[in-house]
Amino acid sequence: MCSIHFLLASSTCFLPLLLPETSAWPYGDDPTFGFLPLPLNSSNFDIQKPYDLPVNERYSFVDCVHRLWVYNSDKPLSPASPTAPRTEIRIRGYDYTSGVWQFEAYGYVPNGTTGVCIMQVFGGGNGHATTLMLRVYNGALTYYRSIVLVAHDIYDRWFRLNVIHDVDERKVTVYIDGELKLETADHGGNSHYFKCGVYAQADDSYYMESQWKDIRVLKKCD
Secondary structure (H helix, E strand, O other), X not given: OOOOOOOOOOOOOOOOOOOOOOOOOHHHHOOOOOEEEOOOOHHHEEEXXXXXXXXXXXXXXXXXXXXXXXXXXXXXXXXXXXXXXXEEEEEOOOOEOOOEEEEEEEEEEOOXXXXXXXXXXXXXXXXXXXXXXXXXXXXXXXXXXXEEEEOOOOEXXXXXXXXXXXXXXXXXXXXXXXXXXXXXXXXXXXXXXXXXXXXXXXXXXXXXXXXEEXXXXXXXXX
């Protein structure tokens, strides 16, 4: 059976331990320490895909794994959309405007998928549509197209991804397999939400795919 995503939270919130970037995370390398998991079910997973295709031609959920794929020749999200092809899970029910929020999941990208965004924190200001994009280029997982997070070893393996967005401090932090990889300023904006899947970018491959399991949304204890 699939693991239950809406875990029961303790009635007691623990204060997170603030550490320098160079310090190892305590408590079993768990970036979720101090956060509460929020209820998730299928109604929270909005599948965004080429407008002219049924969902099952670009998405499957088998053995607790969300598989999303798209071709660079596919149609956009809607007939009027100027955006590139995508198949993404848009998390519904947890749009946020303040506080500290976290996306956690295990991701998998098959060899050959490149020029693609696999995870977004949507919502930004000053001309930015997003606060964070994690992209894959030739096996490297990157922040947009600049800082390499995992150098040339993201293909064909499951990796644990934790993305923390502190709206009030305007800060985004990314962990891969429990290791701090990025801490950067966000792009502002009034409202945000999480997405994962495949969204074509510059220099994309003809076929793009990512897989996801154990998706969780968490919020820091007040």
